[in-house]
Amino acid sequence: MDRHSIYWEDVEPGQPLAAFTYELSLLRLVAFVRASGLYDYVHFDGEYARRAGARDAFISTPHVAGLFGRLLTDWSGPGGEIRSLSFSMRTQSCTNDMLEVTGRVGRCYRAEDGAYLVDLVDLNIGHALAAQAPTATATMALPSRSGEKARPLNATGSVQTDSSATDLPDFARPFLGKSRQAGGLPTRPLTKDEIHLWCEALEDWNPLYWDEGYAASSRHGSITAPPTSMFFGAGSAATLGVGYMKPGGHIPDAVRQGLTGIPLLQSLRQSLVQAGTLVSPPGCPEIAVVQAASRFFIPLMPGDTARIELRMKHCGQKKKTKLGEGYFITTERLLYNQRAELVRTQEFTVFHYQV
Template sequence: MNKYKSVVWEDVQEGEKLPSYEYELSLLRLVAFVRASGLYDYVHFDGDYARAVGVRDAFIATPHVAGLFGRLLSDWSGPDASLRKLTFSLNKPSCVNDVLTVSGSITRKYRGEDGETLVDIDDLRISYPDADGAATGQATLSLPSRDGRPMQNRRATATKPATRIDPEMPEVAKAKIGVVSECSQGRSIPISEDELLLWCEAIEDWNPLYWDKEYASTTPHGRLIAPPFGMLLGPGSSVQLGLGYKRPGAATPLGIEKGLRGLPLLQSMRKGWADSSRPLSIPGYPELAVVKAETEFYTPLGVGDTIRVTEELLECSGRKKTRLGEGYFGVYVKLFFNQADDLAKCYTSTIFHYRV
């Protein structure tokens, strides 16, 4: 008998509200997420650095937002559901010590073309007292059905958005449009059980598929699977941001070689990290902010898997002015593959390259 309950599609009602929850975005949780994800970007734990780039304090990372939405969905649905798509916009930064309320409701219940039993949640929302809808989004879930039809992983080739040439984009971007490159976000070290537990602790997402090895072995997955939004950058991801660079064979960040200290050192290292982790670097616009993210999910990643990632710049805007500063909006697509070259997910993001 399954000791973890799951929602059945036939019992869902359109308009049904998902049980909301509160999440205090303490510095401890921000640091715990950095450790769990390997995303050692200073803006997500260093208030002084965040203020230097135009934000009021250290603020939540994009995959952290995705993780909170994922927890809302799996807390409600149970472990037998399968997430097909998540899209969200970051409308206002959620910063250290904000108390977040995460909510959503079912807007549509339907069968897919192949009979798959699906629900749409079109009003996902993360809010705090000064920001109703700091992040807003939509999701599609596949739920188990009483008809006994087994749920299947999606195996497909992602349909990428078309590239678009804006005549106002900088010349450096025109040369990068449509060029597919291997991304440093890939990893050759297999995903471990401990990494999944770190994620569960940071998000307080205790989906048994992520930690209960005995239970996971009885599911169609046959093993622990990774949270779909996990960065999973793995050990060594922090070298370019100043941790672990003394390891024999590791490259010393340029700012350290120059003898920089304090904020100038952090700015130098973050620029080097950003330049190496994105196919586009725009001279004079060193800061990055994700404003929208969309992920479609296919074969789940799990314990023992390695990851290969490709990235491509789809489009870049002309120069724009925003509350953060002046800069350019780039649209990127990343494809994540396991060691068997099965597509795991397709991640499309809109990133603002700016200067304060």
């Protein structure tokens, strides 16, 4: 990656971002699962994914976000700050699809806080079977030729409670406006090696993420994790069948019952669903993320720990789609570090369904 950062004054609306291709090989799917610790079987096990109604093992939501993040910072250089990223999953990208990641500059403007902002539009990941698999928009803060550095988003007033949703299914109504801490995150501090594994899986070589010498002289004073990154590695409660034989650890009921193969995986996967949402619709064991919108405030750094607070914002009535019948649930996740600083907010709309 070029270590030169683009200046706001040099950006023109309509300017294309430098596109790149990314082969979604099984190796890269597995590498990303290892880097994130998100051992969800649909993202590396083709047989399980097909049982869940997919064409093959398919890319995960954090993987998509990571590719869009790479597109943005490859273009801006390490001086740019991603303030927000929103994307829709139109269809799946599966094993061995050759992805093309593209986008262009939209509006250039000054924010109320004085930041030099650029909207990035028509962000897209396409492949031979889908010209638009996920599509996205984003906003970045850039440095100015005036000497002003890019400003991160201010977290003040960014957390809002919405308890006005109506027309909820009966099972979801008790959860509206409620919040709880999510499970699944490791209690051990984030390491440089975990960040580097993430970079390797995405081929994202922003020097802020891996070059300690460069990062030490940056505004952060240390390497940082990419803003879109999510880590569920060693020490995470969301084992999904990995590490359950650790001495003193909890052995899942499905293992005690002697289940094997797909039935075992289907049972274990419920721990992931339960960790990431406030409510699990009855009879809907599978999940697929439909939309995601994130706002970024400060980065995670080596040594940080994190916690997530969950809030359900809406649950629709039962619907039938090509995947199956189920419910669209929108949940907000607020990620904090160990100093209770807001790192990012994420709003996910997830389809909970039965094939």
